[in-house]
């Protein structure tokens with residue numbers, strides 16, 4: 039009995055759809071999701087994996103079938119038929135990618151908007167609000183302010199992922215100033231004055247990172263948060279997110295920034311809120327102890343030694359300090 043090809047095509051279509059849907063959800067390519075924003079990105083990624091899997095199976099399947107069925111017969115050296123042009127087919131294979139790409143662009147736009155990427159200005163950052171509060175400042179600056187004021191404006195043009203539409207206008211629970219430099223990350227907690235070489239954040243709380251760079255472009259990337267943001271000299275960009283899974287995750291510089299770019303890694307420790315408070319208190323205590331020491335001896339120290347004293351316990355080595363000095 040010969041099965042009609044329409045039925046075989048239908049069965050193949052059903053099988054490809056089921057396999058693609060399954061693999062899209064179970065591809066296991068992403069690391070653990072440790073922020074509230076991560077499932078949004080994973081949803082987009084899994085959708086793209088579903089489509090890519092279906093495309094892969096259709097294209098590769100067609101190639102394999104063609105290789106087997108249309109194989110050159112022994113002794114047959116004639117040319118194949120000259121097939122040229124098929125308008126309905128061309129419309130179809132243009133139309134399907136257009137629909138896919140448009141759909142993905144709308145979906146990714148929605149994800150970015152939900153994460154707060156479209157309007158970082160609305161985050162409630164005090165520095166940004168101050169400028170916005172000056173009457174007509176933004177408009178006037180574009181119209182008639184000379185060049186020096188333009189740099190001022192650039193400093194306040196929001197970059198990054200700000201508050202999600204639901205939390206706009208509310209300040210974050212924890213604010214950390216992040217500085218990228220060749221080849222390390224520094225984390226400064228302005229509320230307490232604590233400086234750290236690792237990022238510590240409490241789970242379940244809204245965290246805002248104000249990111250800048252001291253020397254060249256760097257990029258702050260935590261794969262487990264599904265967040266990445268350029269660190270730009272002279273400008274502040276923002277990442278606002280809610281970590282939700284306690285653990286230790288890598289912070290990776292994702293912008294080629296010099297010879298030791300590959301070693302420019304730190305880590306973010308997501309604590310339970312109680313652990314976080316304990317960490318913060320211990321840092322404040324050791325900072326106060328350290329400040330007394332520095333105050334006592336600093337009059338006899340060179341700038342370099344004074345800096346070394348302050349950074350020795352941050353995991354910043356003499357090598358990194360030498361790099362910093364050479365760039366100043």
Ligand SMILES: [Cu+2]
Nearest residue numbers: 256291295302
């Ligand atoms: Cu870097």
